[in-house]
Amino acid sequence: GDSVTQMEGPVTLSEEAFLTINCTYTATGYPSLFWYVQYPGEGLQLLLKATKADDKGSNKGFEATYRKETTSFHLEKGSVQVSDSAVYFCALSGRGGSARQLTFGSGTQLTVLP
Amino acid sequence: DAMVIQNPRYQVTQFGKPVTLSCSQTLNHNVMYWYQQKSSQAPKLLFHYYDKDFNNEADTPDNFQSRRPNTSFCFLDIRSPGLGDAAMYLCATSRGSSSSTDTQYFGPGTRLTVL
Numbered sequence: 001g002d003s004v005t006q007m008e009g010p011v012t013l014s015e016e017a018f019l020t021i022n023c024t025y026t027a028t029g030y031p032s033l034f035w036y037v038q039y040p041g042e043g044l045q046l047l048l049k050a051t052k053a054d055d056k057g058s059n060k061g062f063e064a065t066y067r068k069e070t071t072s073f074h075l076e077k078g079s080v081q082v083s084d085s086a087v088y089f090c091a092l093s094g095r096g097g098s099a100r101q102l103t104f105g106s107g108t109q110l111t112v113l114p
Numbered sequence: 115d116a117m118v119i120q121n122p123r124y125q126v127t128q129f130g131k132p133v134t135l136s137c138s139q140t141l142n143h144n145v146m147y148w149y150q151q152k153s154s155q156a157p158k159l160l161f162h163y164y165d166k167d168f169n170n171e172a173d174t175p176d177n178f179q180s181r182r183p184n185t186s187f188c189f190l191d192i193r194s195p196g197l198g199d200a201a202m203y204l205c206a207t208s209r210g211s212s213s214s215t216d217t218q219y220f221g222p223g224t225r226l227t228v229l
Contacts, residue, residue, distance in 0.1 A: 032215050032216075032217075043223040046217065049217060093216065102218055104156035107156055
């Protein structure tokens with residue numbers, strides 16, 4: 001079945017550092033890939049998505065590129081801020097059916113220190 | 115702004131006392147989902163409605179039920195909450211297109227405490 005493997009956390013960075021959170025997936029066919037962010041005590045917010053190979057999703061300075069050859073969708077940001085502290089979930093959505101099941105990774109806790 | 119709204123944000127109930135959580139949406143989406151998220155874990159899908167069609171996940175306990183009286187509203191009923199049901203409950207919606215690009219949008223969640 002489909003699965004998502006995320007970089008183990010927690011990750012602690014200083015403000016303005018470069019961020020990478022690794023995400024790899026296993027799926028049949030051509031899934032769509034998502035990054036969701038969850039701030040403390042809140043629900044999940046869609047951060048970015050990519051729906052086909054080589055697509056780059058971007059939002060709020062975050063980027064991720066859908067790499068089919070390496071089955072990866074790593075999240076990057078060039079300069080993190082304290083306000084980026086949150087849990088980040090990589091997820092995929094597969095084919096078939098009229099409603100989509102999201103398969104989530106385990107989440108990566110990011111803490112950014114001033 | 116179109117959105118997914120959950121009420122209440124925090125709910126406290128007693129062991130065994132039925133509780134209902136509410137979700138509404140202004141996105142006019144066909145699909146509504148309920149997830150359970152325990153501390154430091156990924157959300158776990160409980161069930162979803164595609165329009166009026168109910169789809170239960172195989173491992174969702176019978177203690178959890180859902181109702182969708184109209185397109186905009188969906189309720190999660192926990193008939194006899196146990197201590198293990200304390201969690202964040204997330205509602206999400208999607209258009210329900212046949213493409214894998216269908217995107218789920220989440221509400222802010224309801225934090226359930228069971229005493």
